[in-house]
Amino acid sequence: MVANTLDEVIIQRQSAFPYAKGDLSRMLMHIAIAAKIVSREINKAGIIDILGEANNVNVQGEEQQKLDIYANNQFISAIKSSGICAGIASEEDDDIIILDDELSRNGHYVVCMDPLDGSSNIDVNVSVGTIFAIYRRVTEPGTKVQREDFLQPGNKLAAAGYVLYGSSTMLLYTTGLGTTSFTLDPSIGEFILTDERMTTPDDGKIYSINQGNFHSFPRGVKEYLIYSQETDKATNRPHSLRYIGSLVSDFHRNLLKGGIFIYPETEKNPNGKLRLLYECNPIAFLAEQAGGKATDGQGNRILDIQPTDIHQRVPLYVGSKKMVDKAEEFNRKFKD
Ligand code: P6P
Secondary structure (H helix, E strand, O other): OOOOEHHHHHHHHHHHOOOOOOHHHHHHHHHHHHHHHHHHHHHOOOOOOOOOEEEEEOOOOOEEEHHHHHHHHHHHHHHHHOOOEEEEEEOOOOOOEEOOOHHHHOOOEEEEEEEEEOHHHHHHOOOEEEEEEEEEOOOOOOOOOOHHHOOOOHHHEEEEEEEEEOOOEEEEEEOOOOEEEEEEEOOOOEEEEEEOOOOOOOOOOEEEOOHHHHHHOOHHHHHHHHHHHOOEOOOOEOOEEOOOOOHHHHHHHHHHHOEEEEEOOOOOOEOEOOEHHHHHHHHHHHHHHOOOEEEOOOOOEHHHOOOOOOOOEOOEEEEOHHHHHHHHHHHHHOOO
């Protein structure tokens, strides 16, 4: 049987898409094209002069890496060429990007994206990722998009996904009908179906958090980490801390093996570090669609949070349902 490519799966499922005019299909295919181009550049970054810092600082106050800018440009042009996206909110751009050509202005969708998340890891050859979230616009097609088109809760998402540039390049997406994964076969330039409907374990032994911030964590998080390091009588071993400082990589490992990723409030980031629109929401959507859970640690479902700013940050507790519940139990018990 011929292996299913991303395009084949998207088209086969098109009938299951709401508003199945093929728009969303086309958008996902264009995102996949940009992913292949960025993957090629990342995989030869050590050879060509594209590593290192671009002597620029983005809206987050973070040093922009040359590949950050390259990836941002590739995804913007690929999404724009789909002709159905009217605007983009990117981690790399202060404000929304209004696509105001005739075709785009009539587009029914907007995209929120982190074009290259974890990019500070590029120079040390640690996996990085692209994260995207697709909404139907709420303003009238034919007009310029407004910020309200982007400030929608994650429960309104039409689709979301990520590309993981790791030992292999993988693409995961969901339209609310389960989380599906593909692996790039660079020899034919196709994303090949890997898992039609992913399910994440209900429980696990892996916790992912930047332990270096321990002293500034809320009391409940500290107590949960102490609990996680105690030997589990059933298995006679404690949990394992796995953290490589690249959200997509840390999340993807836990999605497959079972685990929890936590980025809570810290002194430096009192609302957590990760951005709601283009990191937490898409990751939460993928997690829930694979049977996992994603909250802000205080019982609020990430996908129900009403955004107020395109670069808004929220605390993120995401992964195996029982582990998220356990961490929240400690937050309730040890409220600061
Ligand atoms: P810290 C990368 O910069 C990122 O946005 C995520 O990919 C990652 O999970 C997090 O920040 C790491 O942050 O504070 O632990 O270095």
